[in-house]
Amino acid sequence: MAEPAPGWALRVTGLSKQFGRVTGCQDVGFEVAPGEALGIIGESGSGKTTVLRCIAGDVEPEAGTALLRRGPDVVNLFALDGPERRALRVSTIAIVYQDPAQGLNLRISAGGNIAEPLIAAGWRNFGRIRARARELLARVDVPLDRMDDLVGTFSGGMRQRVQLAKAVANNPALLLLDEPTTGLDAAIAAGVLDLIRDLLEETRVTALVVSHDMTVISMLSSRAVVLRGGRMVEAGLTDQLLEDPQDAYSQQLVAAARGTL
Amino acid sequence: MVSEAVLTVRGLHKQFVIHAIGRQVPALRGVDLTVGAGQHVALVGPSGAGKSTLLKCVWRSCLPSAGEVWLRRRDSTAVDLAAADDRAVVEVRRHDIAYVSQFLRPDGRRSVLEVVGRAAIRRGLEPAGATAAAAAALRRVRLEEELWKTQPAVLSGGEQQRVNLAAGTLCPPRLLLLDEPVAALDSGHRETVLALISGLCRAGVSVLSVFHDLDAVRLLADRVVVMRDGQVAAEGSPDETLEPASAGGAR
Numbered sequence: 001m002a003e004p005a006p007g008w009a010l011r012v013t014g015l016s017k018q019f020g021r022v023t024g025c026q027d028v029g030f031e032v033a034p035g036e037a038l039g040i041i042g043e044s045g046s047g048k049t050t051v052l053r054c055i056a057g058d059v060e061p062e063a064g065t066a067l068l069r070r071g072p073d074v075v076n077l078f079a080l081d082g083p084e085r086r087a088l089r090v091s092t093i094a095i096v097y098q099d100p101a102q103g104l105n106l107r108i109s110a111g112g113n114i115a116e117p118l119i120a121a122g123w124r125n126f127g128r129i130r131a132r133a134r135e136l137l138a139r140v141d142v143p144l145d146r147m148d149d150l151v152g153t154f155s156g157g158m159r160q161r162v163q164l165a166k167a168v169a170n171n172p173a174l175l176l177l178d179e180p181t182t183g184l185d186a187a188i189a190a191g192v193l194d195l196i197r198d199l200l201e202e203t204r205v206t207a208l209v210v211s212h213d214m215t216v217i218s219m220l221s222s223r224a225v226v227l228r229g230g231r232m233v234e235a236g237l238t239d240q241l242l243e244d245p246q247d248a249y250s251q252q253l254v255a256a257a258r259g260t261l
Numbered sequence: 262m263v264s265e266a267v268l269t270v271r272g273l274h275k276q277f278v279i280h281a282i283g284r285q286v287p288a289l290r291g292v293d294l295t296v297g298a299g300q301h302v303a304l305v306g307p308s309g310a311g312k313s314t315l316l317k318c319v320w321r322s323c324l325p326s327a328g329e330v331w332l333r334r335r336d337s338t339a340v341d342l343a344a345a346d347d348r349a350v351v352e353v354r355r356h357d358i359a360y361v362s363q364f365l366r367p368d369g370r371r372s373v374l375e376v377v378g379r380a381a382i383r384r385g386l387e388p389a390g391a392t393a394a395a396a397a398a399l400r401r402v403r404l405e406e407e408l409w410k411t412q413p414a415v416l417s418g419g420e421q422q423r424v425n426l427a428a429g430t431l432c433p434p435r436l437l438l439l440d441e442p443v444a445a446l447d448s449g450h451r452e453t454v455l456a457l458i459s460g461l462c463r464a465g466v467s468v469l470s471v472f473h474d475l476d477a478v479r480l481l482a483d484r485v486v487v488m489r490d491g492q493v494a495a496e497g498s499p500d501e502t503l504e505p506a507s508a509g510g511a512r
Contacts, residue, residue, distance in 0.1 A: 033348055194370055201382070222354075223347050236324070237347050243322040248280035255281070 008069065009034040009206040010055075010174060015064035017050050017230075024050035025230040028064070037200050037207040039217035039224030039238060041253065047230035048210045052176050054078070055208065056095045057085040068092070070173055090120040094167035098179035100159035103166065106152035110137060110162045113151055117169045136165040140195055157188035161195065168199060175200075175207040181216060193219060214257035218242060226250045266295040266333065267436055267467040268319065273328035273343070275314055275491075288314040290491040292328070296436070301458070301468040303478040305503070306488035312471045315488070316438045318343070319469065320360040321350045332357060335435050355383060361429035362440040363422060373399065373416070373424050374409040380428035398431035399424075403453050418445035426454060433461055439470040443477060455480060475503055 008031040017024035025047035032038045042048045053059040055066050055077060066077040070092070080088065094117075097103045104113050114133040115123075123129050137147055140161040146154070151162055160180065167175060180196060181189035197220055200207055209220045217224050218238045226234040226247065234247040245251045275289040289311045296302045304312040317323035319330055321342050330342040334357050342350060354360075371379070374395055381391035381398075399409060402423040408416060413424050422445050429437065439458070443451045451474075459481055462468055472478050478485060478499060485502040487495040495502055 031348075036348075036351075190370055201379070222351050235347070237321060237350060239322040240324060243317060244277070244324055246278070246324065251280050 007034065008032060008067075009036075010069075010208075011065075011067045012051075012055065013065050015051060015054060015061055015066065017047075017054055017059060017061045023047070023230040024059075025054075025227070028225075028227070028230075028232055030225050030232075030235065032206055032208065034206055035204040036223070037209055037221040039221035040208060040210045040227060041212070041214065041217050041224055041241070042227035043212055043253070045229075046212075046227040048212075048227050049178055050230070051227070052095070052178050052208060052210050055174075056093060056176050057089060058095075068174060090117060091170060092172055093174045093176065094170070094172040095176040096160075096163050096167045096178065096180050098182050100151070100156070100163045103163040104151050104159060106159075107150060109148045110142060110151055110154070110165075111147040113162055114166050114169055117166060121170050132169070133165075136169055137162070139199075140165045141191075155188075156184050157192055160184065160192050164192075164195065164199065168203060168205070171203065172205060175203075175205045177207060177209045177220075179211055180209075182211070182213070196220060214242060214254065226253065266297050267300075268294070268296040268333075268469060269329070269331040270294040270315075270319070271329040271331070273315070273318060273330065274326045275311070275318055275323060276326045288491055289318065289325075289328075292488075292491070292493055294486055294493065296467045296469050298467055299462050299465045300483045301462050301470065301481050302484045302486060303470045303472060303482035303499075304486050304488055305472075305475065305478060306494065310488040311491040312488055313440055314491075316360070316440050316469065316471060319436075320354075320358065320438055321345075322360075332436060355385070357435040358438065359429040359434040359436075360438040360440075361425050361442050363418075363425075363442070363444045370412055372410045373404070373413055376413055376424060377428045377431060381431055384432040386432065394431050395427070398427035401430075401453075401457055402427045403450060419447060419450060422446060423450065423454070426457065430457065430461060433464060433466050435467065437461060437466050437468045439468060439472075441471055441473055443472065443474055451477075479503060 010032040013029040015028040016026050028051050030038060040048045040051060050059060054061040061078055064078060067074050068077055111133045114136055115129050118129050118132060134144060137144060142158055142161050151159055181192050184192060209217060211217050221238055224238045224241055225232050228249045234250045241250060242254055245254050271293055273289050273292040277286040277288055292315060304315060306312055314323055318325045325343040328343055331339050332342055333339050340353060377395035377398055378391045381394045382388060386394055404420060404423050413421055426442060443454050446454060455477055482499050485499050486493055487502050
């Protein structure tokens, strides 16, 4: 039989969330291996963002567990109190939102935005914070002469690059990406997508990538789950989901994506 | 699992269920097949016979409906790819199998050298050694060095195919799956690629291939499996199964 599956870094089971009478997500579960990026595909309203927000701690789930393993330690992300969750969001879990305005303060500089998580993690030396911010901005290809400009003056693609730099500032163990290229012009989106892929490969961070776009998912992840109406309808290898989708809804999604692939 | 073969396919069925039109399309109907270490087995037969589907079922970009696909791994453990969980398949792809089709997967805006270098890193090479390995692989397929810094998307079909081959063969896999690897190549580059494939077999790589070009099959294959309607219709040496050279067509 198959070799025992390699260990998981993140294990989500029975995740459910209702918004009043509307189902956010229902009984969602998956495992992500250390250093693996798992894709979550679905249309608007499929529940994919709800799943991500629950794991990030932005939204309180009704039921389920999300176990995060770091070395010998396992924490249930859904059982943390406020201070514990905030501490984990600084040291361990980072999220990149579709809208950079959600992840950044547009009224402060790029360098200031990146300094924020560093200071929260205990960095105190101004020179070292500046040096780290410079290093991160260089990594995401933001010109260093823009470091002290307000992020509000940046283009959409540049804002997203700053948000990525901020997200990886403390070398998180888990990176959550919510439609990270949606809304950007095609050429800009392609550049940001390349950057994300390079960051995932270089840092070997465990990641969840949420997107409605099969192309994004297939470039960033080797496995993915398909959500519809808050429920998982299929899980598989990304190229198998594209080549040989099993579920009726996955087949529709792929047929719709074919034009752009 | 008794066989020592690198690949043992047993009773493989594949049925595509197309929900939108409520149809079931049988593609494979009970295929048995083995590929030994360093052996090259070529699949031939008319379009729609199931050749590419069989390769994809081994690569697991298609999910087999029934049957077994046993792979003897480099560490000599065996895994049934028809039943293995997705993460186990990811591991097998990283270490033991390569799949080269005539189509290049979209790879963003990376250069040719980066695309092939990334493939080396995925196979476990250190970044420092990966670029050198990529350069060597690109030289083996005789891709002109001035193209190494360009994006694959702007290359010709034949050049893209050689990039694909370089990426698929730079760290010799246990099993190489080839779907029309010389389809877009001119005769000079075709010779280069055929020599590369035959060299890999001599070095112990097992190959399961689909070639439109039956002269390539005669030249390279140890064994030919003739497929028709999703089944094995005949099996034997190239001489036993193919018409004499240049007459063309499987018997």
